[in-house]
Amino acid sequence: MTKNILPEDWLAKISRFQVATASKLRGQHKGSHRSQRFGASLDFSDFREYHLGDDVRQVDWNVYARTDKYFIKRFLDEQEMRVHILLDATKSMGEQVKWTFARQIVASLGLMVLGRDDRLSFSYVQDDVKPPFRRKGAMYRRAFLQVVTDIEEANYTASFSQGALKAIPKDSTVLFIVTDGLESIEEWEQLLKRLPRFAGDVRIIQVVTEEELHPQYAGDVRLVDSETGRDVNVTMSSKVLDTYDTRRRLHEEEFEAICRRFGVRKLQLKVEDGLQHAIFQQLLKAHWIR
Incomplete structure (x- = not known):
């Protein structure tokens, strides 16, 4: 059995928290x-x-x-809350610290749901579409944690936005999407406009690293696209870095705008800030948990 990606004492730390939503609850089963x-x-x-x-x-x-x-x-x-968590497993998520952090966020949210007797479903984009993990109740927390831990690699080869629609059930109260948000704005638009039929409360957790925000490369380097495998030789000058920063900021602004347009809430979490800060500061302050 693979060692769990969360510390042993983490379950006790998050046990008093739950997912918060103002969306209309679904289902006829008793919940909290x-x-x-x-x-x-x-x-x-x-x-x-x-x-x-x-x-x-x-x-x-x-x-x-x-x-x-x-x-x-x-x-x-x-009534019970039905929460679905979708994990972006495209290759751009595969950098070790980002991938570990993203799964830790997924695991933490799922444990909160199960601990409150709500219904949890979880899936990630993959080449071979499989039924999502679906369970209810605290007795399944360890099983869920092991499922998330066992996803060893982010190696989905197609577009995340295309794979997402095949992996999301249509009966959720809250839908969490954990991603780095690096798909094109056109692809995000195609995905987001379809999400209201899957859940009334859609939230995107964007996982980023300091290196992505502020790269520190210098000199002649060969950059390889993790999604396509294509490479390019670049001399890292201040002009090149400034151009990258401008394009990154533009992408972020357009991403934020498209989320607002379709009523999707978005929160950016930086890996270097740590899991504890993400959960107990950012998610709590945004009223995504309580």
Whole structure:
């Protein structure tokens, strides 16, 4: 068995947190989240007058004794949250520290979901499409952690945006996409405009490294495209670095704009800031967890 990618004490640290959403909950199974409907939980809401056809077991006889009128109790309904996590496993994610960090984020979110008795599904883009991991309940936390740990390489050979639609179920409350966001803006547009049919609350976690943000190369270097394998010889001058920075910033601005256009929330996490900062500072501050 491969050693888990999270520290042994990490489960205890995140056990008190859960995914937060204002999206309408789906499903008829009991969970830990209150919906806007009335149901049969133990949390009292209010009274309403009895109408023909109502369940007589809900009549409050104490109120009847005082008022000589029939009223029934209403209780808050509790429904499960359905969370799907999609991991970008294209080759650009394959740099060791980025890949480890991305899987740690995935694992942490999934453990929160399972720990709150919500339903978790997880998938990643891969050449051979397989059914997603689907489980509910804390008893499956170790199994999920092992599944994420065992994804050893990011080696998907096609476009992430094309593979994503094949890997996402259509019954989610919240959809997390963990990616580096390096697909073209045109491909992101094609993906994002289709996501509302998969979930009402879509969130993108963009994983980046300091080297990607501010490369420190100098002299003559050979750069190899991790996706295509094509290479190019470049003399790293200040002009080249400035051009790269300008194009990177433009891509980020367009990515942010396309997310806002389709109602998708996006959060950028830098690997060097560490897992603890990402979870307990950034995700918490963004109200993605509570």
